[in-house]
Amino acid sequence: MAKLSVNINKIATLRNSRGGNIPNLLKVASDIENFGGQGITIHPRPDERHIKYQDARDLKHTITTEFNIEGNPVPKFIELVMETKPTQVTLVPDAVDAITSNAGWDTIKHSDFLKEVISDFKNKGIRTSIFVDPVAKMIEGAAKTGTDRIELYTESFAKNFNQNKEKAIQPYTDSAILANQLGLGINAGHDLNLDNIHYFKNNIPHLLEVSIGHALICESLYLGLDNVVNMYLHKLK
Numbered sequence: 001m002a003k004l005s006v007n008i009n010k011i012a013t014l015r016n017s018r019g020g021n022i023p024n025l026l027k028v029a030s031d032i033e034n035f036g037g038q039g040i041t042i043h044p045r046p047d048e049r050h051i052k053y054q055d056a057r058d059l060k061h062t063i064t065t066e067f068n069i070e071g072n073p074v075p076k077f078i079e080l081v082m083e084t085k086p087t088q089v090t091l092v093p094d095a096v097d098a099i100t101s102n103a104g105w106d107t108i109k110h111s112d113f114l115k116e117v118i119s120d121f122k123n124k125g126i127r128t129s130i131f132v133d134p135v136a137k138m139i140e141g142a143a144k145t146g147t148d149r150i151e152l153y154t155e156s157f158a159k160n161f162n163q164n165k166e167k168a169i170q171p172y173t174d175s176a177i178l179a180n181q182l183g184l185g186i187n188a189g190h191d192l193n194l195d196n197i198h199y200f201k202n203n204i205p206h207l208l209e210v211s212i213g214h215a216l217i218c219e220s221l222y223l224g225l226d227n228v229v230n231m232y233l234h235k236l237k
C-alpha cells in the first residue's frame with residue numbers, strides 16, 4: 001500500500017484570504033491524520049502566499065504521522081528544514097514566480113549542488129526526496145546525488161490520462177522500475193486525483209507515497225474531507 005500524504009497548501013490559501021485563522025491549519029492537519037491520512041505535506045513558497053514559515057514550525061509540534069516539507073532549497077528554506085527537522089524534505093526546483101511546480105530537477109546540471117544539500121539534510125537525520133520528471137537520465141542523475149527517494153512529477157500523466165492512459169503511464173512505469181533498480185525509493189505527486197490515482201498506483205511498482213493537495217481539497221468541497229481521505233486510502237490499497 002502506498003502512503004497518502006495530504007498537501008494542505010490550499011487550506012492555508014483559504015485561511016490567508018481573510019487574514020484570520022479560519023480554517024485552522026493545525027486542526028485540519030490533525031483531523032486529516034484522525035481520518036486516516038498517513039502524512040502531511042506542505043510547500044512553503046518564498047512569498048508565503050499559502051503556507052507561512054511559522055506554519056511549518058507550528059505543525060512540527062502537532063503532526064504525529066509523517067511530515068513532508070517541499071520546496072526549493074534556497075538558504076531560507078534550508079534553514080527552516082534544518083530547524084523543524086521533518087520526516088522528509090522534498091527538493092523542488094521552483095522559480096520564485098511559478099504559479100505551481102512546473103518541472104523536475106535537471107539532476108545532471110545541478111548534481112554538485114544537490115549532492116551537497118542532500119548530504120547536509122541526511123546528516124541531520126532527514127529523509128530526502130527530489131522532484132523529477134519521468135526521464136531515465138534524470139533518474140540516473142538522481143541516484144548519483146545520494147538522495148533516499150525521488151518524487152515523480154505526475155503533471156503530464158494527469159494531463160494525458162483521459163486521452164490515452166496507457167501512453168500517459170508508460171514513462172512513469174519505466175522510471176519506477178529503473179529507480180527501484182538504482183536503489184531509490186519512489187514517491188509521486190502533482191495533479192493526482194480520485195479519477196486517476198487507482199490506475200497510477202496499480203501501474204507503478206514499488207510506489208511508497210503520494211502527496212495530493214489541490215484535487216483532494218476541491219473534491220472535499222463536495223464529498224467531505226473525511227470521506228475523501230478514505231476514498232484515496234481505499235484506492236491506494
Ligand SMILES: CC(=O)[C@@H](O)[C@H](O)COP(=O)(O)O
Pocket residue numbers: 007009010042043045070092099100101131189190191213
Ligand atoms: C511539488 C509539487 O508538485 C507541488 O505540488 C506543490 O507542492 C504544490 O504547490 P502549490 O500548492 O503551491 O501549487
Ligand SMILES: NCC(=O)COP(=O)(O)O
Pocket residue numbers: 007041070151188189190191192211212213214215216
Ligand atoms: N508533491 C505534490 C503535492 O504535494 C501536491 O500536489 P497537488 O496535488 O496540489 O498538485
